[in-house]
Amino acid sequence: MLQDPAVRQRLSAKCAELPDTTGGQEIANMLYQLATAPKGKKSSGLTYKRLLVQDRISRGSRHVIMLGLRRLALVYRFLNPHIKVQEIDQEPPVFGDQTTAAELHPLIKSSTRFEHLISGASASYRKRREEIAFAAYGKETVITKTK
C-alpha cells in the first residue's frame, strides 16, 4: 500500500501536525545551567555502594544462566564447527586523533585495538591514555573473540 500515492499523501499531510522537535535545545539549556552553576549534587557513598552490590548480584545471576547457555553452545559448536576465525590482534594498540569518517571507520572496525584521542590533545593526556591502555590490556592478551 506504500506504492499508493494517496496513502503516501495522507501520511505526509498528517505528519505536519506533529510537535516541533526542540528537545535538543532544551537539554542543551539544562546542561549549560548545570555547567555554570557553582556546585553539583554531593555523591552519596552509601548509594554508590548499594549500586555496586546490586550490580554484583545481577551480574552473578546472569553468570549462572550464561554458564548453562555456554555449555549448550559448546555442544552445538562441536557439532557445527566454525569455518572462519576472527582474532583480536595482540599487537599494542594504535593511538590516533583522526577526525574523518574515511580514516576512523577502518580503525574502529579493525581487529587491532584502537585508542582514539580528541583532536588537539596535550602530551600529558596522551601519556595518561597510554597508562590506561597498558593497565587494561596488559603485556599479554588472549584471543577472546571467535566467530
Next chain:
Amino acid sequence: MEKPTIILATSNGVGMGHLARASAVALALKEVANPIIVSMAGGIAEIPAFMGIRCEYIPGKDRMWMSREKWDIYLRDRLLALVEETNAKVLSFDGVIPYPGVIAAKNANPALKLVWVRRGLWQKKPQRFVLGLQSAMMDKVIEPGDIARSYDFGPTATRKEAVLTAPVSLFRKEDAMTREDARKALGLDLNRPTVLVQLGTGEGDVNEKMTAALSGLLGWKDLQVILTKAPVDKDGKSLAPEGLDLKVARYFPLAKVLHAFDAGICATGYNGVHELLPAQVPTVFVSNIRGTDDQEARARWCNDFGFALRADQADLADITAHFAPTKQI
C-alpha cells in the same frame, strides 16, 4: 566568560538513537559551550568532520578487548582523564543503563556533575530493578520526549525524577535540503520515485524482515531504493531479490536529505521515528524487538493515530504486503 566544556557520552545501543540525540544536543550547545562527544558506537566516525565537534571513540565491552571488570575501570579512567584534560564541568550519559564506569567517574570526582539522558518507552527488562539507585547517583535525569509517550507503560513511565523535554531530533526544517538539492547530494535521479530503507541486518530474523520488505517493492515502476547499509548477511550473501535498483548511501546527518525520499521503510527506533515523521516522509515501520526500547509500542502509536503504517514484525507476509500495490488498509 570562558565557554564551559560539556562531555556527552553515549552507549552503543541498537541503531543510532543515542548518538543522534547527543549530536542534536551538541549542535545546540556549540554557541555557548564546548561540547565533546564520546561514544562506543562506530557511527561516531561520522561526527567530527561533518559537525565540527571534537569526539572520541571508546571501545565498548562488546568488543571483548578486555574482561568486563577491567572494562569498568578502563571506562572510568578514560572519562576521568578526559574531564581533567578538558576541564569539563558536566558529564551527560545517554544510554539505557549508566555503566558502572560512568557512575564511578562521578564518585571519584564529586565536582563533576553527572546527567542521565534516559529515553522512555522501556520494555519490562531486568534493568528496571536498579533504576532508583542509578537515578539517585545523578545530578539530573532528563527524559527526551517521545511522540508516542502516551503508549509508554514501561518502568520509567511513572517515575518522578526525570525532567521531560520535547522530542529530540537532528531534523530541523530550516536546515533540511530541498528535494532537488537532497537528491543531487545523494547522487539520485531527480524524477524517479525513491524509497529509503533503514532496517538492520545481522541475525536471521532481522535479515528475513529486510528480504520481506524489499520483496514488497518489486513492481514499483522506475523505483530507486536507497539503503543506509548493504543488504547482505554475515557471509556477504545478498538479502535483496533480483530486479531492484539498489544504492547504499552514506550521508551524515541523514536528517538533512530526508526530503529526497518519497517513502521510508524503517525500524521503529527513537531516531528513525523522530527524523522521518517530522520530515513528513510517508513511512512503514517494522519494529526491532531486541533491546529495552519498546519499538512495537511506538509503531502502534504511529499507526493508530495515522502518522505512519505499522507492519507486523512477526509476520513476513504482512511486511511484504505493506509495500505491494494491492494491500488494502
